[in-house]
Amino acid sequence: MAFWLMKSEPDVYGIDHLQRDGTTLWDGIRNYQARNFMRTMAVGDQAFFYHSNTKPPGIVGLMEVMETGLTDPSQFDPTSKYHDPRSKPEAPRWDCVRLRYLRHFPTLITLDQLRGRFSVEELPVVRQGNRLSILPVSDSSAAILLELATSQTPC
DNA sequence: GCCAACGTTGGC
DNA sequence: GCCAACGTTGGC
Numbered sequence: 001m002a003f004w005l006m007k008s009e010p011d012v013y014g015i016d017h018l019q020r021d022g023t024t025l026w027d028g029i030r031n032y033q034a035r036n037f038m039r040t041m042a043v044g045d046q047a048f049f050y051h052s053n054t055k056p057p058g059i060v061g062l063m064e065v066m067e068t069g070l071t072d073p074s075q076f077d078p079t080s081k082y083h084d085p086r087s088k089p090e091a092p093r094w095d096c097v098r099l100r101y102l103r104h105f106p107t108l109i110t111l112d113q114l115r116g117r118f119s120v121e122e123l124p125v126v127r128q129g130n131r132l133s134i135l136p137v138s139d140s141s142a143a144i145l146l147e148l149a150t151s152q153t154p155c
Numbered sequence: 156g157c158c159a160a161c162g163t164t165g166g167c
Numbered sequence: 168g169c170c171a172a173c174g175t176t177g178g179c
Contacts, residue, residue, distance in 0.1 A: 007165090052166085111166080128171060129164080129171040131173065131174080132164095
């Protein structure tokens with residue numbers, strides 16, 4: 001079982017939406033590197049939910065990969081902001097996974113905390129200007145994150 | 156294949 | 168609003 005970090009803007013789709021929905025299609029990925037990471041995901045992998053473009057940004061909880069290798073329907077939807085006119089149904093360019101809500105962490109693990117604890121090599125999300133919305137997380141980094149999440153007490 | 160221009164993400 | 172990082176596009 002592998003670990004991942006997946007970003008989303010809480011105003012667009014945050015962990016509270018996922019808790020409400022139970023599961024969701026993680027669609028709209030339009031970056032080849034992120035897509036290729038998604039393609040290596042396996043059912044049962046776990047992903048840290050990262051809230052970006054918010055104050056402060058950071059990791060808010062955990063989710064689980066339910067299905068992989070799904071075609072992203074938004075690429076064929078002309079009304080979607082993720083519509084890709086160059087993608088043809090006989091050769092879809094973008095795919096996605098289905099994720100399941102696992103839990104909120106008791107408190108936010110802020111980007112500041114992550115920067116204090118991890119190097120760029122250990123957890124690339126701490127690098128300034130990192131735009132990749134899906135990143136692998138090593139087992140050792142995941143263990144530290146899970147430990148951090150449980151040791152922090154809500155205020 | 157090179158590279159300049161441009162666009163996007165996302166922190167601050 | 169600014170800017171760092173970096174992917175994409177298109178001319179050549």
